[in-house]
Amino acid sequence: MSTLLVANRGEIARRVIRTARAIGIRTVAVYSEPDARSPHVLDADAAVGIGGTTSAQSYLDGEKILDAARRSGADALHPGYGFLSENAGFAEACAHAGVLFVGPGPESMRDMGLKDRAKEIARKAGVPVLPDARLDGDDQQEWLAEAEGVGFPLLVKAVAGGGGKGMRLVRTADGLVDAVAGARREAGSSFGNPTVFLERYLDAARHVEIQVFGDTHGNAIHLGERECSVQRRHQKVLEEAPSPVVSPHLRERMGTTSVSLVRELGYLGAGTVEYLLDDRSGEFYFLEMNTRLQVEHPVTEEVTGVDLVALQLRVAQGEAIGIEQADVVPRGHAIEVRLYAEDPARDYLPTPGTLHRYAHQPRPGLRYEDGVAASGEVSAFYDPMLAKIIARGDTRAEAAGQLAAALDAVQVHGITTNREFLAALLRDRDFLAGETRTDFLDLHPQLLDPSPATPPVVHLAAAIAVSVARRRADDLVGGHAPPGFRPLIADLLTTAEWAPVGGEPVLVGYRLGSGHGDTDMVLVTDGVRHEFTLLRLGPDAVRVRHEGVDVPCTVAAHPDGSVWVNDPRAQSGWHPRPRLPEAGAGSAAATGPVSAMPGTVVAVQVAVGERVAAGQTLVVVEAMKMEHPAVAAVDGVVDEIHVEVGRFVQAGTLLVAIAPVEGTLS
Structure with a gap:
């Protein structure tokens, strides 16, 4: 293996490229049109554009991938996860093209790649199934x-x-x-x-998986378990190793069962055997086997000290695993969270858009697997995960605390993310007690929209004050006159509208002293007067004293006009509104549902003239690989349908016009 093509994108492509380069293997990236400037493209030694926008037009097109391997001189291919990673036909096509596929043989992939078939094989092998x-x-x-x-x-x-x-x-x-x-x-x-x-479906089970490895010499081992029970939409949000409830005896039982399945298959490379665990009875049930590297593999690496990608590359070239089962002992605890471009408070609605800033603070015990960089665009065509953040500690509580603090320090400007939700999850009392079954988020809905660690009015004051300080610095003539200043009426306030990102605009009245450095500020919202002392006010930062508490805030303004505020515990984004309405503003509201985000229409479930009821699904839009139904807000009759299946729509596009039912109030 001299040149490795990584047939993937985002953080996993970067992860594979990093290890391959460390062991002296040249790397090649592939990229779709939206990913032309993505970090994984810049990380590789060479890159090949494969065109297309959607997954089907790019990363799922095996012919394009193999053509890229031929053009770049790649003699091996790592599929990452997702896309073509578990496609037996593609693995065979790689062999026919003379390209080494880093993964199991096609037969194992066929046996385990289809979940129903995999369950039948597991059933025959005596593995309990649902x-x-x-x-x-x-x-x-x-x-x-x-x-x-x-x-x-x-x-x-x-x-x-x-x-x-x-x-x-x-x-x-x-x-x-x-x-x-x-x-x-x-x-x-x-x-x-x-x-x-x-x-x-088991309502209150745990999702526990075993990392396994096999080689061409007949060796098979497991590297312990990961618990992945905290999920939304049946997709993992947080993973950890080891599980807080798996005892050494249960680990041995689950591991031995998993290794037996590996030997039965003659399995090669990395795989994961997934189970539902009833921790009350100690019984576990086979779900599936993933014949690839998992998203959550870093937590296993952190507690075992094994580089799983390096081991994949060695085993693929015919080397032995080189690790005895007795040598695999988890040390410490590791937790991973997935940072998504989504809004948990709005049913995890994906939030693609322009990423103005993405920054974090490296610390001992922390690991960042980034798939994005600023400035850039978070595409609506792919999964909304931006990065994975992993913390390792001597104890579970230590790892959780480190990870929550790391999330507090991450700056993501331009889009809504699940950052605050993840930090609240890691600090939740039930999570820290290990009460993490698959219904955890259903039982803890308050985590989806946690109260801000810093009062929003403090961040609003910082955003306004720094924005004014910036304008004053740029205004050489009248920059020292306080806003709202009148020679005869000293207490008038400047009024403006400021809207929190994703929220409704707020009418604000404020008065700010003219000093450069320490000054006072009055701010009125919703009829409530707030007083602040602003320390070290400048064009990029300010220390806000409010009700006896000092909060150091950094403030960044971006080209779209948004202003983002960070302090050591919280982040918020704001849009100052123009004082005069734009031309055309105030027109009649749309008479039907609009697309909540950019995406492709995959279903139109009504016809013109059809009577519909409030809550009925009218159109389904697919974005970031998930479906999002657009529903009727009121009873009515379909007057017009503005879209058709296959059309790409922008956020805010009117999908269906609804006329009121005759005889009802319009």
């Missing part, structure tokens, strides 16, 4: 009959892929048909395979 049923046809009555046999609640799951894509939770028969249709669409789009199956 009841399930595959849905091959379009007979909805047959679907219902199979569902009754499996039992409710159940999951509709794509047989291919992972990451929560193509998965729906169904608690009663009423929701089955829509869930199957939606899961099929999403699975086809994400993995190129729309087949789904049904599986019994």
Whole structure:
């Protein structure tokens, strides 16, 4: 192996490139049109554009990937995770092209790559599994009959892929048909395979997985477990190693079962065997085997000291694993969180857009796996994960504390993220007690919209004060006159509208002293008067004293007019509004749902003239590999449909016009 093409993007491409370079292997990146300026492209020794915008047009196109390998002289290929990483046909195509595929053989991938088939093999091997049923046809009555046999609640799951894509939770028969249709669409789009199956759902289990490795010499080991129970939409949010509830005896049982499956398959390379664990009874049930590296592999690396990517590359070249099972002993505790461009308070709505700043503070015990850099664009075409942040400590509590503090210090300007949600999660009492089952977030909804660590009015004062200080510094004539100054009426306030990012505008009245350095400030919002002392006020920062507490704030202004404030505990973004309305402002509001974000229309579920009810799904838009239904706000009749399946729409696009039902109030 002399030249390695990394057939992926984002943080995992950067991760593989880093290790390959460290051991002297030349690297090649591939990139789609939206990713032309992405960090992974700049990290590699060479890069090849493969065109396209969506996953299907780029990273899922095996012919384009192999053509890039041929053009760049790559003799090996690492698929990362997702995309083509578990595609047996692609692995065979690599072999035919003379390119070494870093992963298991095609037969193992076929056996384990389809979840229903994998469960059947596990069942034959004596591994406990949950009841399930595959849905091959379009007979909805047959679907219902199979569902009754499996039992409710159940999951509709794509047989291919992972990451929560193509998965729906169904608690009663009423929701089955829509869930199957939606899961099929999403699975086809994400993995190129729309087949789904049904599986019994356990409400309060833990998601525990075992990292395994096999080589061509007949060796097989496991490297302990990871717990991944904290999930949203069946996609992992936080992972840790070891699990807070897995004892050495249970670890041995689960590990031995997993290694037996590896030996049965003659498995090569890195894999993960996933289980649902009932920690009350100690029973565990096979879910699937991922025949690739996992997103959460860093926590295993942190507690075992093994570089899993380096081990993948060695094993792929025919070397032995070189590690005995007895040598694998977890030391300390590691926790990983996934920093997403999404709004947890709005049902995890993805938030693509311009990334003005992304910065963090390196510290001992912390590891950052970044997929983005500023300034850049967070695309609507791919998964919304920006980065992974990993902390290792001697204890679980220490790792959680370090990670929460690291999140506080991360600066992400331009888009809404789940930063505050993750920090609140890590500090939650039940999380720290290890009460992390798959229903954890359902039982802790307050974490989705935590109270700001710093009062928003403090950040608003900092944003206004620094903005004024900047204007004064730029105004050589009248820059020293205080805003709102009048020679006869000294107490008038300057008024302006400031809107928090993602929120409604606030009418603000303020008066700021003219001093450069320490000065006083009065700010009025919603009829409430607030008084501040501003220390060391400058064009980039200010120390705000409010109610006896000093808060050091840095303030950044960006080209879109937004102003972002950070202090050691919190971050907020603000948009100052123009004092005069723009031309055209104040026109009549749209009469139907608009797209909440940029995306592609994948379903139109109504027709012109059809009567609809409030809450009914009208159009489905796919963005960042997830489906987002647009629903009717009120009862009415479909007057116009402005989109069709396959069309890409921008945020705010009117999708369907709804006319009021005759005889009702408009």
